[in-house]
Amino acid sequence: MKLQIDGDGCRLTVFVQGCARRCPGCQNPETQPMEGGRTIDTTAILQQMAENPILSGITFSGGEPFLQPAPLASLARAVHQRGLDVWSYSGFTLEELAQRAPS
Numbered sequence: 001m002k003l004q005i006d007g008d009g010c011r012l013t014v015f016v017q018g019c020a021r022r023c024p025g026c027q028n029p030e031t032q033p034m035e036g037g038r039t040i041d042t043t044a045i046l047q048q049m050a051e052n053p054i055l056s057g058i059t060f061s062g063g064e065p066f067l068q069p070a071p072l073a074s075l076a077r078a079v080h081q082r083g084l085d086v087w088s089y090s091g092f093t094l095e096e097l098a099q100r101a102p103s
Ligand code: SF4
Pocket: 019, 020, 021, 022, 023, 025, 026, 027, 028, 029, 031, 032, 062, 063, 064, 090, 091, 092
């Protein structure tokens, strides 16, 4: 049996704060308010990853990661450059994400 939590392998998961969806049965309701959580610099997250050589990637969860696209895109690029993978959860549909993408 394969145990999978927030993605394949051993991962660092970032739970972002803020989501307006209010889905019934949300797994992380404490992350829904736009206020709360704590601010962390993406370089600090990369440093945490560097200190754990068994990590295979990072997962963005929440909350809604795509409400904070710029810093998470930067973080994702840096993680990819290290040869690790990136997963992201989202409450947006693919069509909604495409509409939100900068043209
Ligand atoms: S999109 Fe995700 S975080 Fe947002 S309310 Fe729904 S389940 Fe919760």
